[in-house]
Amino acid sequence: GLAQNFAAIRALATEGIQAGHMALHARQLALAAGAQGEMVNRIVETMIAEGNIRLERAKTLVKAVLDKPNLA
Structure with a gap:
């Protein structure tokens, strides 16, 4: 809510x-x-x-971190 609104305004500025x-x-x-x-x-x-902002890439990265916790 409010935090997202603040983040959006900050990003614009x-x-x-x-x-x-x-x-x-x-x-x-x-x-x-x-x-x-x-x-x-x-x-x-x-x-x-x-430059790869996609859900599938995010899922792959999460899996990689969970498979190898020392990456986090």
């Missing part, structure tokens, strides 16, 4: 519409894929760096 939207979208995909805690940030950073 600091990163621009598209970059901010993609970061928020990547975060939602990471959460939808089952990421929790710090894992969310790692997955978001990876997807953005790869």
Whole structure:
């Protein structure tokens, strides 16, 4: 709710519409894929760096972290 609204406003003010939207979208995909805690940030950073912000990629990254916990 309020936190998402604040994040959206911050993204518009600091990163621009598209970059901010993609970061928020990547975060939602990471959460939808089952990421929790710090894992969310790692997955978001990876997807953005790869330019591959998709649910299937988020699921693959979550599985990789769960299979090898030392990656988180």
